[in-house]
Amino acid sequence: MRKTIFGTLLIINTVSIALVFFVSSLWPLVLITLLLLGLAIYDSQQRKHAILRNFPLLGRARWLIESMRPFIQQYILETDTGGAPISRMFRNIAYQRAKNSRDTIPFGTQVDTYQSGYEWIGHSLSALNVNDIDASPRVTIGSKHCKQPYSASILNISAMSFGSLSKPALLALNKGAKLGGFYHNTGEGGVSPYHLEHGADVVWQIGTGYFGCRDEHGNFDADKFTQQASHPNIKMIEIKLSQGAKPGHGGILPANKNTQEIADIRGVKVGTQVDSPPSHSAFKTPLELIQFIQQLRELSGYKPVGIKLALGRRSEFMAICKAMVELNITPDFITVDGGEGGTGAAPLEYSNSIGSPLREALAFVDDCLVGFGLREDIKIIASGKIISGFHLVKNLALGADICNSARGMMLALGCVQSLSCNTNECPTGVATQDPSLYAGLVPENKAVRVFQFHKKTVHATSDIVSSAGLASPCELNRTHIFRRVNQQSVKRYDELFEHMQIGGFLSGDIATKYQIDFDEASAHSFAPAKTLTTINQETKSLCDNNA
Numbered sequence: 001m002r003k004t005i006f007g008t009l010l011i012i013n014t015v016s017i018a019l020v021f022f023v024s025s026l027w028p029l030v031l032i033t034l035l036l037l038g039l040a041i042y043d044s045q046q047r048k049h050a051i052l053r054n055f056p057l058l059g060r061a062r063w064l065i066e067s068m069r070p071f072i073q074q075y076i077l078e079t080d081t082g083g084a085p086i087s088r089m090f091r092n093i094a095y096q097r098a099k100n101s102r103d104t105i106p107f108g109t110q111v112d113t114y115q116s117g118y119e120w121i122g123h124s125l126s127a128l129n130v131n132d133i134d135a136s137p138r139v140t141i142g143s144k145h146c147k148q149p150y151s152a153s154i155l156n157i158s159a160m161s162f163g164s165l166s167k168p169a170l171l172a173l174n175k176g177a178k179l180g181g182f183y184h185n186t187g188e189g190g191v192s193p194y195h196l197e198h199g200a201d202v203v204w205q206i207g208t209g210y211f212g213c214r215d216e217h218g219n220f221d222a223d224k225f226t227q228q229a230s231h232p233n234i235k236m237i238e239i240k241l242s243q244g245a246k247p248g249h250g251g252i253l254p255a256n257k258n259t260q261e262i263a264d265i266r267g268v269k270v271g272t273q274v275d276s277p278p279s280h281s282a283f284k285t286p287l288e289l290i291q292f293i294q295q296l297r298e299l300s301g302y303k304p305v306g307i308k309l310a311l312g313r314r315s316e317f318m319a320i321c322k323a324m325v326e327l328n329i330t331p332d333f334i335t336v337d338g339g340e341g342g343t344g345a346a347p348l349e350y351s352n353s354i355g356s357p358l359r360e361a362l363a364f365v366d367d368c369l370v371g372f373g374l375r376e377d378i379k380i381i382a383s384g385k386i387i388s389g390f391h392l393v394k395n396l397a398l399g400a401d402i403c404n405s406a407r408g409m410m411l412a413l414g415c416v417q418s419l420s421c422n423t424n425e426c427p428t429g430v431a432t433q434d435p436s437l438y439a440g441l442v443p444e445n446k447a448v449r450v451f452q453f454h455k456k457t458v459h460a461t462s463d464i465v466s467s468a469g470l471a472s473p474c475e476l477n478r479t480h481i482f483r484r485v486n487q488q489s490v491k492r493y494d495e496l497f498e499h500m501q502i503g504g505f506l507s508g509d510i511a512t513k514y515q516i517d518f519d520e521a522s523a524h525s526f527a528p529a530k531t532l533t534t535i536n537q538e539t540k541s542l543c544d545n546n547a
Helices: 002-020 024-045 050-054 060-077 088-098 167-180 222-229 260-266 286-299 314-327 348-353 358-371 389-398 407-413 443-467 512-520 530-546
Strands: 119-121 138-141 150-153 155-157 202-206 234-240 305-309 333-337 379-383 402-405 481-486 489-492
Touching: 024 050, 088 407, 088 443, 119 389, 150 155, 155 167, 155 443, 167 407, 167 443, 202 222, 222 234, 222 286, 234 286, 234 333, 286 305, 286 314, 305 379, 314 358, 314 512, 333 358, 358 379, 358 389, 379 389, 389 402, 389 443, 389 481, 402 407, 407 443
Parallel strands: 155 402, 202 234, 234 305, 305 333, 333 379, 379 402
Antiparallel strands: 119 481, 138 150, 481 489
């Protein structure tokens, strides 16, 4: 077959060349044919791709079709409830609200309400008028250790670094946050001028690379931290322990996104892939982590300081709680990132299979803080695929005080989910450092869209809350949300995630499901203690013998 195809191409070219002597007007066709013939000969001789070697020229159609596949699937094939990571239904609602256009739907839901996993909130016969409740609910963050508490919106911009996002994207987000009175998290890439340009409230995230507060060896630099943390726009400090996109891995900045400007901000070498270490060098134990939190609080002038983590081994979080109790020091907030999170470059296995999903992680963190008697001092922030008002309501009911959104804000900027965040080829200019691409993103216009998306999503949240007969989102709890477990059973959140007894872990009233995690947890080490020590020793011995 391959010889037949190649022979046919050769005959076509021969005939074309002959015709040129008789019809001079056909020379463009001859030129094109000669080019195709040359390409076919090259394909037949190269040794890298078997398909091209066996089917010269025609085999290239595979790459063409493959490159068009995401667009064909998204714009032609997928349904409103289909599409991943974000379905078309939720992409549409983000676009509509960002553009301040109609955001209602006709003819009833397209969601299968009898499918396992379907969730809803129970409305009340004593529902309130949404105009009678707070239209812009806020939550104060700042424990007894804090001297500069911060009043936060219930929806904010989640961590996205300069490098992950473009300069115009950050400018638009920052201005949108300023217009709407909500905060802008810097991501672990450090505080760039674009996070400060329009004067929005900023949460400075510090990751394992200590970008913006690192010495020449990549270790934490207290003097640089103090200088940056004193900026009036920086309202809170967030220590990133892990993130939902790649928990236990550390952030990744591809080399083609590491421009000179970004390298200067981060304090790294330009044009290189920047892999943040998987763990912190400033502390090694839960006790040292809590002491580091207190150190940053003092260096920042007692601004709120918190931690962000994707929940991994549950005993490690309990170990942190035990350290809080032992030292009588707490963070001001804890951001819980779902294992399904992530907007940038991440290995497939980490995005798909590492880290607890947000709902289970959020419930566990809330239960632990309640069980150790710490919940009143610590606010919980939920982060992970939060697009709609009901997404906020579910997380607030499960234990969060406020929520962060990354992909929702990106959609408001104009992201079309081209799935090219890790290639530096984002067609909308959101997640790229290519000037020819981000030139199309006009910050002044997109800032208004970010503002409108936030405003209408918060309003939708308040609308749902009022329908449940509640005067404020802070009144939501696990009794309000229902989930279809299977075709025969529906359960409330408080049945799926049972409420924890306040101070139960301190009094010895420990539920069976938490006992093994509690026994493994030690304030002096992140490594599991007691019950697994013997197992780990046996496993290590077996590995040594196999080696």
